[in-house]
Amino acid sequence: MKDNKLKQMSLDDLWDLHERIGAILSDKIESEKKKLEQQLDQLARRVAELSPPGPERRPYPKVEAKYRNPDNPSETWSGRGKTPRWLAKLIAAGRKLDEFRIQ
Structure with missing residues (x-):
């Protein structure tokens, strides 16, 4: 939309446009967030598969207070x-x- 057309719109029309844009943006942001979370999950799984298990700590005896x-x-x-x-x-x-x- 050209700037001229926006300036000619009534307040009610501008507000309606604002709400529609906000709803569309919210949906797109949520969609992108889900995609990124899926990619992070895949990366975490790959890292877990590729990294060897860490060595287990041996149990240490309890040390008495001196x-x-x-x-x-x-x-x-x-x-x-x-x-x-x-x-x-x-x-x-x-x-x-x-x-x-x-x-």
Whole structure:
């Protein structure tokens, strides 16, 4: 449609045209979305078929706690991994790690 024809249309006709265009756009967008989802599903299946299964992790034994927070006895640490904040704060304040060892 030419710009002149649009300018000559009444408000009701323009609104009707707007609603029809919105409905058509909505249908086309939904159709494209379904096509893209189908393509993604196909790609995901291909990737799953081509990729080897990952190695299973071996079970690790439970590690007992070695250190306990004196201010909050429910906070413990096994000595593995990153030092917990409560322990790092106490050590920075001059305390020794052995002071928190569980007997």
